[in-house]
Amino acid sequence: MPLLFLMRLQHTPLPVRVVQPKEIRNVSVLVATGLIEAEISPLKPTDPYAASRMATVMRITEEGLAEIAKMGDLPKFAKTSMRFARGSRLMS
Template identity: 45%
Template sequence: MPLFYLLSLQNVVLPKVVTRPEDVQHVSVLKATGLIEAEIAPASDAAGKYNVARTATVTCITEDGMAEINKMLNEPRRMARTLQIARNRMRSSSLS
């Protein structure tokens, strides 16, 4: 889920290059919603054929992104569930 990915970005050094397809998709959604700033590789080639973007570089979390992170962390019931899901995702990511 893109919001969990946003939450994980607060603990990494930016800029961060992203190459996993699901992470590139999360970056695309977060950029489109204005929660981060990022450069995403072009999705079409010189002939105009569509290709799925393979890389993205997250440059910063915007003020709106930080506000969303604070909102997720400061709502008591939501925070417990959010942190639980984020921990599970980090564990499963580190195993692969």
């Protein structure tokens, strides 16, 4: 669900890269509704099973923060990011 994904993003240091297809769909919906700013780009496959797309979430917009405030307190999510060289993070 895109709004739950938005709540997860609130607790993740941004920018963050997203590669899971379901999460990329969530990013797509949140960008289309103006709740986040992100770039969605194709990946160059390194093997036959590589993911076809990647998204980089830059920030949550003011509208996104307002939507989070409307939802109130939801349970905290487990931290799901990993740090890579040069400060990149990948959500899993």
